[in-house]
Amino acid sequence: MVEDRKLAVLRAIVEDYVATEEPVGSRALVERHGLGVSPATVRNDMAALEEEGFIHQPHTSAGRVPTDKGYRLFVDRLSGVKPMSAAEKRAIATLLDSAVDLDDVVQRSVRLLSNLTHQVAIVQYPTLSRSTVRHIELVQITPSRIMLILILSTGRVEQRLLETPVAPSEHQLADLRTRVNQAAAGERIADASAALGALPETLAQDDRALAQSVVDVLTEAMSDHRSDERVAVGGAANLARFGDSFQTAVRPLLEALEEHVVLLKLIGEVTSGDSVTVRIGHEGPYSELASTSVVAAGYGPPDQALATLGVVGPTRMDYPGSMAAVRAVARYVSRILDEGQQ
Amino acid sequence: MVEDRKLAVLRAIVEDYVATEEPVGSRALVERHGLGVSPATVRNDMAALEEEGFIHQPHTSAGRVPTDKGYRLFVDRLSGVKPMSAAEKRAIATLLDSAVDLDDVVQRSVRLLSNLTHQVAIVQYPTLSRSTVRHIELVQITPSRIMLILILSTGRVEQRLLETPVAPSEHQLADLRTRVNQAAAGERIADASAALGALPETLAQDDRALAQSVVDVLTEAMSDHRSDERVAVGGAANLARFGDSFQTAVRPLLEALEEHVVLLKLIGEVTSGDSVTVRIGHEGPYSELASTSVVAAGYGPPDQALATLGVVGPTRMDYPGSMAAVRAVARYVSRILDEGQQ
């Protein structure tokens, strides 16, 4: 009973603080939420909450502000996920349905997420590792140059240029094209790499050198981390609303936005496929970003999460709303990828 | 004589203001630069400069700040382009020389520019319009899907997916591949489009439908504005140093950074190939960006500018340094593209 009210007070504090960005006092609390008790009672609860580390007083005679621990409790037990409105759902569906290719899906998702949440949105491109090789194409561009094109089941295309010391014959190239496709097509990246690695040995001495360099470039392209690490970012303009704590919070975040490795680490490490992960303030891996929170979710086919998307914002953010938006977008993107895959 | 000193005063004001970010007074001016005259004399000159609109007084009893017109005069007649140090030149050369492909060149250029100038850097991807078609590849992915791959002389690769109602035969596809390449390879985009447009009519009735849809998609890909409009952006973290005038200056700029069309208009419209263009404050096309300046240059093969790169920063910026960096990077990129082309 008492415990329940304490939690209600915490929830009210979080909601008010997120809305007003100002420390919230006992009087405002009972007025704005129908708590049905007097300010003095709320003060007692507040004292207890502060004792337990959920809220914090910037200075004596100021209102209370949630701590990271307070937000954590709020997210875990108090908030739930605010359902999206029908209009929002429609907007998501129509916007994403009209995407023309994988890149477009990612771009649109970023824009969507940042618009829905008014935060900075981050969408990781689907990783290669789980996808399969659909086709490999070798194109002779000049006598001494071959363009290698690697097409994956996710729709991603990687291209590489290969210099050859001697010009291969038309027939030689066609033969090699057939063989690499036989070895790799339909296989997962890892398996394809292995199969390709064994390929040159099976060839006649004359063809071996060319095959080896082609295979080298292909395996390099497959294992290339850059592809795994690609992310799209959007909504940086929303950082302008940070207002206070500018040097301390915005600058590191702006820097992080250009370090895609950092971003991946931020939104990465999602546990399960469907649920939304929230990382609050100091819980994240970077101490410079202690005043920012991340709301992220994996997306991809039901059984396997291909990649992650999410938003980054101040710890003082609308968690229920962000979680709802992130979850909704992740689901729609999953569905679209699934359909495109069939 | 007197006129010369007035210009020297203006130059000193610009340099000091850029360095200190504070209105500069007559006393500080004579002390920091060896002007050899008394503060009172400088004051007279300042009054004249203000009369002519080159400098401005935020309020009585404050120092002077250059106006846009003052910066313009400074850039046109007073500054010259500060030569890059040997170390900087080496850094540019080694960083760009180790780029592996076109995208990499662009990415590295952005990073380089933003690091050199401590501003936001913008690099436009080479436009399609001037480039030529190197090769077109048709790849059967599933019975009902063909992947069209368009390879351009700049190294850019465009891919499109095409759904076909009936599966084309191997032979049919090979024939079409040969024909589209005969028609388009080596041609400029515009010419290639025209040549391709006439292709379907020359074919037998049976092949015409497939050819038509392939041609449609190809011409669409060629004329697709998205390719022309791609830009890379970097160094947004440098905006954090803006400090004052935050809501007025940084927010619009952050928004612009995500609107690539806006960015293109910002750095675009470069006149000649080699020279550096500077657009100061209100001279630019967007009133929200009246407190930012753009330093840009075209790059590409000597005779034809393929695209533009540059930096965006506060009107109060180090013009000589930025101009030097932009020019140097533009030249190196041109050279690299030229070599890659040969």
Place this chain on the structure above:
DNA sequence: GCTTGGCACTCAAGCACCAGGAGTGCCAGC
């Protein structure tokens, strides 16, 4: 005809001071 030192003037910035008010903690009573 410039240049210069002197001088009066202006005005932002910093500081002390004060009053107001929001908010708290605690306590005694219900």
Place this chain on the structure above:
DNA sequence: GCTGGCACTCCTGGTGCTTGAGTGCCAAGC
């Protein structure tokens, strides 16, 4: 266990003052 009352804290905003940087102007000097 809740509540009203009360003393206390301390941020916030306003006022008035001083200070100092900087100016404009003028008369004298080179």
